[in-house]
Amino acid sequence: MLxxxxxxxxxxxxAIVCGLFATEIDGTNLQFLGQDIxxxxxxxxxxxxxxxxxxxxxxxxxxxxxxxxxxxxQKRLQELSQKxxxxxxxxxxxxxxxxxxxxxxL
Numbered sequence: 337m338l339x340x341x342x343x344x345x346x347x348x349x350x351a352i353v354c355g356l357f358a359t360e361i362d363g364t365n366l367q368f369l370g371q372d373i374x375x376x377x378x379x380x381x382x383x384x385x386x387x388x389x390x391x392x393x394x395x396x397x398x399x400x401x402x403x404x405x406x407x408x409x410q411k412r413l414q415e416l417s418q419k420x421x422x423x424x425x426x427x428x429x430x431x432x433x434x435x436x437x438x439x440x441x442l
Contacts, residue, residue, distance in 0.1 A: 337395055337396070337398060337399025337402065338396055338399040338400065338403065340392075340395055340399075341391075341392045341393065341394070341395035341396030341397075341398075341399055342392065342396060343392070344388045344389070344391050344392030344395065345388075345389050345392035345393060345396065346392075347385075347388055347392075348384075348385040348386065348387075348388035348389035348392060349385075349389060351381060351382075351384070351385035351388070352382065352385045352386075352389075354368070354369055355368065355378060355381060355382055355385070359378065366378055368381065
């Protein structure tokens with residue numbers, strides 16, 4: 337999700353930059369990247385670019401939250417696993433001590 341968000345942000349920003357710097361105006365005609373378009377079409381390209389940037393930011397934010405939650409859960413699981421390993425080790429040591437006490441000696 338992070339990558340998709342970044343791609344949308346970059347594409348939206350690229351369209352806006354192209355609209356600002358690569359558009360030629362000849363009277364009432366506009367040329368956007370070598371194509372003749374109407375002013376309304378250029379406006380719609382700008383709106384589409386803004387929407388793409390907004391969606392990209394939203395998807396990036398959602399992906400970041402999800403990734404952060406996953407890392408937090410993974411850290412918690414590792415801590416619990418470590419605690420369980422410690423308890424198992426202590427239990428084994430206790431069992432070995434009790435077995436030594438319970439063995440008959442000659």
